[in-house]
Amino acid sequence: MSDKSIERHVIAVLVDNEAGVLARVIGLFSGRGYNIESLTVAEVDAQKSLSRITIVTSGTPQIVEQIKAQLNRLVPVHRVSDLTEEGAHVARELALVKVRGSGEKRVESLRIADIFRAGVVDSTARSFVFEITGSTEKIDAFVRLMEPLGLVDISRTGIVAIARGEKPI
Amino acid sequence: MANGKLTGSEILLKVLTEEGTEVVFGYPGGAVLPIYDALFKQKAVRHVLVRQEGGAVHAAEGYARSTGKVGVVLVTSGPGATNAVTGLTDALMDSIPIVCLTGQVPTHLIGNDAFQEADTTGITRPCTKHNYLVKDVNDLARVLREAFYVARSGRPGPVVIDLPKDVLQGLAAYAPAPKKQEHKSYNPQMRGDTDAVNRAVDLLATAKRPIFYTGGGVINSGPRASKLLTEFVRKTGVPITNTLMGLGAYPASDRQFVGMLGMHGTYEANLAMYNCDVMVCVGARFDDRVTGKIAEFAPKSKKIHIDIDPSSINKNVLVDIPIVGDCATVLAQMMKRWDEKKYKTDAKALAKWWKDIDGWRGRNCLAYEKTGKIIKPQYALERLQALTEGKDVYFTTEVGQHQMWAAQFLKFNKPNRWLTSGGLGTMGYGLPAAIGVQVAHPKSLVVDVAGEASILMNIQELSTAAQYRLPVKIFILNNQYMGMVRQWQELLHGGRYSESYMASLPDFVKLADSFQGVGLIAEKPSEVDDVIREMMKIDRFVIADIRVDQSENCFPMIPSGAAHYEMLLGPADKAAKPISEEGMVLV
Numbered sequence: 001m002s003d004k005s006i007e008r009h010v011i012a013v014l015v016d017n018e019a020g021v022l023a024r025v026i027g028l029f030s031g032r033g034y035n036i037e038s039l040t041v042a043e044v045d046a047q048k049s050l051s052r053i054t055i056v057t058s059g060t061p062q063i064v065e066q067i068k069a070q071l072n073r074l075v076p077v078h079r080v081s082d083l084t085e086e087g088a089h090v091a092r093e094l095a096l097v098k099v100r101g102s103g104e105k106r107v108e109s110l111r112i113a114d115i116f117r118a119g120v121v122d123s124t125a126r127s128f129v130f131e132i133t134g135s136t137e138k139i140d141a142f143v144r145l146m147e148p149l150g151l152v153d154i155s156r157t158g159i160v161a162i163a164r165g166e167k168p169i
Numbered sequence: 170m171a172n173g174k175l176t177g178s179e180i181l182l183k184v185l186t187e188e189g190t191e192v193v194f195g196y197p198g199g200a201v202l203p204i205y206d207a208l209f210k211q212k213a214v215r216h217v218l219v220r221q222e223g224g225a226v227h228a229a230e231g232y233a234r235s236t237g238k239v240g241v242v243l244v245t246s247g248p249g250a251t252n253a254v255t256g257l258t259d260a261l262m263d264s265i266p267i268v269c270l271t272g273q274v275p276t277h278l279i280g281n282d283a284f285q286e287a288d289t290t291g292i293t294r295p296c297t298k299h300n301y302l303v304k305d306v307n308d309l310a311r312v313l314r315e316a317f318y319v320a321r322s323g324r325p326g327p328v329v330i331d332l333p334k335d336v337l338q339g340l341a342a343y344a345p346a347p348k349k350q351e352h353k354s355y356n357p358q359m360r361g362d363t364d365a366v367n368r369a370v371d372l373l374a375t376a377k378r379p380i381f382y383t384g385g386g387v388i389n390s391g392p393r394a395s396k397l398l399t400e401f402v403r404k405t406g407v408p409i410t411n412t413l414m415g416l417g418a419y420p421a422s423d424r425q426f427v428g429m430l431g432m433h434g435t436y437e438a439n440l441a442m443y444n445c446d447v448m449v450c451v452g453a454r455f456d457d458r459v460t461g462k463i464a465e466f467a468p469k470s471k472k473i474h475i476d477i478d479p480s481s482i483n484k485n486v487l488v489d490i491p492i493v494g495d496c497a498t499v500l501a502q503m504m505k506r507w508d509e510k511k512y513k514t515d516a517k518a519l520a521k522w523w524k525d526i527d528g529w530r531g532r533n534c535l536a537y538e539k540t541g542k543i544i545k546p547q548y549a550l551e552r553l554q555a556l557t558e559g560k561d562v563y564f565t566t567e568v569g570q571h572q573m574w575a576a577q578f579l580k581f582n583k584p585n586r587w588l589t590s591g592g593l594g595t596m597g598y599g600l601p602a603a604i605g606v607q608v609a610h611p612k613s614l615v616v617d618v619a620g621e622a623s624i625l626m627n628i629q630e631l632s633t634a635a636q637y638r639l640p641v642k643i644f645i646l647n648n649q650y651m652g653m654v655r656q657w658q659e660l661l662h663g664g665r666y667s668e669s670y671m672a673s674l675p676d677f678v679k680l681a682d683s684f685q686g687v688g689l690i691a692e693k694p695s696e697v698d699d700v701i702r703e704m705m706k707i708d709r710f711v712i713a714d715i716r717v718d719q720s721e722n723c724f725p726m727i728p729s730g731a732a733h734y735e736m737l738l739g740p741a742d743k744a745a746k747p748i749s750e751e752g753m754v755l756v
Contacts, residue, residue, distance in 0.1 A: 016354060019302065020290060031295050062483060069480035075299040075319055078354040 008037070008058045009084040010091055010161045011068065012169055016076035017043050017051040024074050025053060034059060034067050038093075038158030050078065052169075054160050081169045083161050091161040095139045100127045101150030109149040116142045127152075174340040177306045177332070178207035181270070184313040186213045187346050190241050192232065192608055193217070194225040198245025199285060200272025203337040217608055217637060220629035222249050224601035226256020226327075227627070230265045231605025234588050235563055237391060239321050240605065242269040247285030250331075251292065255595060257327045258296040262592025263414060264389055266325035268316050269297075275335040276304055289331045298326030306339035310346075318350045323357030324478040325389055357477060361494035361502055369449070369473040369490045370506040376447035377518035378525075379407045382430065382459075385414030385591065386452015386476060387496045388584045394497035395419070395584040398451065401504050405514050408526055410438040412453050414591040417581035427526060431459040432727050433573040436534035436736055439725075441526050442467050443733040450474045452496045455485040456592070457755070465732035475499045534725045534738055535577055544694050546571065546646045546717040550578035553616070553644060556701045562614040563606045565589065567599040567623030570652035570723045575618040597626025600643060604630055607639040614642070614705060621647040621714075622671050631684040634710040642704050643712045648719045649674065656722045661748055677714040686710040729755035 015021045022041055029036050037056040044052045057067060064082070071080045083089040097118070099109045106128075113120065113130050116138065122129035132142050136159060143154060163169070175183070181204060185193070192215045197205045208216050219225040222244040229240030240260075244253050250271040260267045271293075274283040290302045299319050301312050309332075316328040373379055381402055387394045395418045402409045402425055409419050410430040419426055428435030430442055439461075442448070448470045453459070455474075460466040463486065472488040474481075475496060482491040492499055537547045564579055565588040566572040572589055581587045588606065590598040599617040607615045617624075624645055634641050646652075654669040678688030687707050691700040697715065704711045725736045730752025736742075 020294065020300075023291070024294060027295050062487070066480065066484055069482070069484075073478065073480050075352075075355045 004060055006058050006060060007064060007084070008056065009064050009082055010089065010159060011055045011057060011071070012081045012083055012161060013053040013055065013071055014078040014169055015051050015053060015074075016078070017049045018076055021051070021076050022053070024076070025055075025071065028070055028074065029057070029067075032066075032070065034063065040158045040160050054158070056159050079169055081163070083163055086163060088164040089161050090164060091135065091159045092133055093136050093139055093157055093159050094131065094133045095143070095154060095156040096121070097130045097132060097143065097146055097151065098127060098153035099130065099146050099150045100152045102126060105149045109146060112142070112145050112149075118142060173342065175343045176203065176207070177309050177337040177339050177341070178203040180306070180309050180341060180343050181313065181332075181337070182207050182211060182214060183343060184310050184346070185241065188314070188317045189238065190214055193241045193243050194219055194228040194232070194605065195243030196222050196225060196245065196249060198249050198272060200246035200274060200334050201243060201249075201270075201332070201337070203334065204243060204270070204272075204332075216243070217604075218633065219601065219604075220632045221627065222252035223256050223597070224604075224627050224630045224633065226253050226260065226267065226269065227595075227598050227601035228605035228608070228630075228633075229267050230256065230260055230263075230598075231565060231588055231602030232609045233265050233267060233605075234388075235585050235606040236609045237585065239266045239268055239317055242267060244269070244271055245285065246272040246274055246289070247287045249285075250287055250289040254292060254296060255593075257293055257329065259590055259593040259595045259598065260327040261296050261298065263590065264325050264385060265327070266320040267327035268320050269327060269329045271329055271331050272337075273302070273331045273333040276333045277335070279333065289329065293329045296327070297329050300329035300331065302331040302333075303336050304333065306336045306341040309336065309341065310343060314346055314350060315352065318352065319355060323355075324386075358493050359477075359495040359498050361475065361492040361499040363502070365490055365492045366499060366502045367506055369492060370503050370510070370512065372447055372471055372473065372490065373405070373449060374507070374510070374512040374514065377515060378445050378522045379405070379447040379449065379514070380441050380445040381407055381409035381449045381451065382412070382442065382453055383409065383415045383418055383451040384412040384453025387415055387418040390452065390477075390496035392584055394452075394500060397497055397500040397504065401500055401507070404504070404507070406519055407449075407514065408441055408523070410434070410442065412456070412459055412591070413576055413589060415453060416576060416587045417584045420582040421580040422582055427530070429576050431456075432461070432729075433577065433723055433725065435577070436532050436725055436738060437526050437529040439727065439733040439736055440529045444525065445470045448472045450488070451500065452476060454481045457485070460486060461727045461735075462730055462732040465734075467733075532738065534736075537721070541694065543718045544691060544697060544715060546574050546648070546721055547578055548694060549644075549646060549691075549697055549715045549717060550574050550618070552697045553618070553701055554579050556698065556705070557614065557616070560614050561612070562586065562616065563588065563603075563610065565599040565602040565606065565615070565617045567617070567619045567626075568594045568596045569620045569623060569654075570648075570656060571618055571620045571623075571646040573653075573723045574646070579618075596623040600624060600627050600641070601630045601633075603641040603643075604633055604639055607634075607641050608637070615640075616642045616644050619643055619645045620652060621645050621649065621674055621677075622651045625675075628680070631681070631686060631710065635685040639710060640708050641710050643710070644704070645677065645712060645714050646717045647674075647677075647714050648717050648721065650719060653723070659722065660728070661753060677712045681710070681712040684710075686712060688712045688714060690714045690716065692716045728752055
């Protein structure tokens with residue numbers, strides 16, 4: 001417990017896609033008092049029935065080590081990879097952002113969306129739903145700009161991440 | 170049998186037999202009736218009927234820890250499963266291999282709040298090593314085999330299999346077990362990394378004040394681990410201390426054994442830990458009861474940590490050389506390196522180290538005030554030790570002062586002979602655990618060292634002992650208090666004995682009698698020997714009600730939040746060293 005510096009880590013976990021596996025992972029974090037900043041999960045290999053969980057967590061280096069060891073201890077866990085520690089990686093988030101308004105504000109929201117390369121995926125006479133992909137910071141910035149322009153709803157995926165280079169998890 | 174197919178219950182019993190299960194501890198109910206029906210029709214697997222499901226898990230723990238096999242539990246859905254939760258948590262904390270079969274409402278009723286329905290896999294997820302809900306009878310055999318494999322391999326632990334009633338009644342083809350049990354994602358590492366092993370042995374060879382600190386992992390690894398440990402420790406001449414769970418891994422009567430360490434460990438063990446320069450931790454997990462104040466835990470030492478569970482490493486204490494692997498395998502690797510390099514410990518330094526240790530030993534930290542009139546609990550245990558010396562004996566305990574005194578005063582020269590709830594500290598563990606031991610070892614002497622408060626927590630199991638004629642001996646150190654609670658209230662809460670007095674205790678002699686056992690009482694020190702001798706002669710269960718000093722405290726003691734060198738050696742010490750505010754919040 002000597003090192004108190006808090007670090008943020010992106011951890012990828014390959015698990016058997018079986019009932020209760022997500023509950024095991026989440027229960028581990030809540031039961032042992034670890035942080036979850038974001039968590040995403042989806043099946044990545046239907047044939048082998050594997051899912052990939054991406055967790056963003058923070059803690060002292062000793063706690064992060066513990067988190068990885070505890071994750072590895074779960075029976076349906078195949079592999080735990082600390083993307084932050086293992087080198088460069090790409091991390092992306094997707095958000096759907098609903099903005100309601102008319103007149104100049106509506107036009108302005110479209111203009112900003114264009115700058116951020118956000119696409120319009122739904123539109124009515126009084127609203128847009130934008131789809132935006134990027135780093136957490138980019139999405140945060142986009143959301144901040146939309147606030148005065150009629151932001152009414154937002155849905156974010158949380159981070160998915162993968163290591164750069166040719167090596168798989 | 171229809172078209173060569175078997176019912177789920179029949180498959181279950183076939184797999185239990187394959188896995189070497191001889192006995193199941195359980196309690197029937199609606200959801201598991203098909204299994205009980207199948208049990209009725211066969212002879213290979215014996216069933217021991219407990220009186221409450223919590224007792225079943227502790228009995229299976231006793232069976233498992235005294236035999237090295239997997240303990241098997243069978244309980245019904247809902248309350249059957251929830252009653253098992255404490256035992257499962259206990260087995261998880263102490264790494265005891267258990268397979269617990271729980272009944273469940275039929276699959277089509279799951280989630281409907283049906284009668285005796287509980288979300289068993291949800292409830293037991295954090296208190297098992299792994300758990301399963303079997304939804305298809307065709308998966309049953311595979312899941313059962315996997316459960317046994319997971320329970321017994323790696324760091325052992327409890328595994329729950331939730332069995333809906335329709336799965337138990339469904340039909341499936343049965344195929345014998347594959348030759349080798351493998352798992353696609355779970356593969357514990359047995360062999361230690363060679364480089365780490367070499368560095369560890371090289372470090373040990375240069376040590377001036379080394380110590381072995383070993384725990385329950387050595388026992389779990391099997392008798393070979395204890396044998397190798399004993400050989401290695403003797404070869405090196407290094408002192409060794411055991412944790413509460415590790416007692417018996419090294420012969421307690423040996424000179425190199427410095428006693429248990431930790432909160433109620435010996436002065437010499439704790440000071441040796443504090444002053445050591447190289448610590449070899451084998452199968453122990455730096456529990457807070459062992460380390461005391463982390464910042465002052467063995468501050469001058471380099472630490473080697475051997476553990477099969479990577480998550481135990483660097484969890485509480487940062488170590489210098491971690492070795493992930495099975496205790497026996499790694500100890501064999503270490504000894505091979507030691508011999509190959511023709512290492513010898515530094516004889517001069519070691520002699521000086523032993524001189525220090527013998528000095529601490531000279532304080533005789535377990536000494537207590539002997540009086541003629543009142544039975545001191547320590548005296549009762551000394552006599553119990555003396556009169557059972559050399560016998561084929563197993564000891565279990567409940568939790569509290571008596572447990573610590575038993576750990577201090579009983580001498581274990583072999584592994585698997587000492588069963589106690591270490592991690593969870595479950596009052597009520599000892600009697601059902603003793604029942605499990607006695608079922609496994611019908612001819613052996615099995616003694617549950619108990620307190621009068623703990624024993625009442627699973628007292629219903631006397632009925633089990635009576636039914637199966639299990640001659641367990643319940644040795645109650647009766648001080649009419651929850652002794653450890655009272656001790657902490659005296660030391661930490663100004664002597665305000667809030668709710669720790671045991672009022673309205675039963676007459677234990679009549680209680681034993683009503684369950685077809687025998688009750689004995691000792692009120693004076695001169696009666697203790699007779700009661701112990703008498704108790705050992707009786708071929709039924711016995712409650713020996715030993716009326717001990719009500720105000721005796723368990724020393725030595727490291728107050729919570731204090732360091733190893735800050736031990737309280739006796740009543741006179743306690744005023745001199747007040748407990749810090751930081752320590753007050755610790756459990």
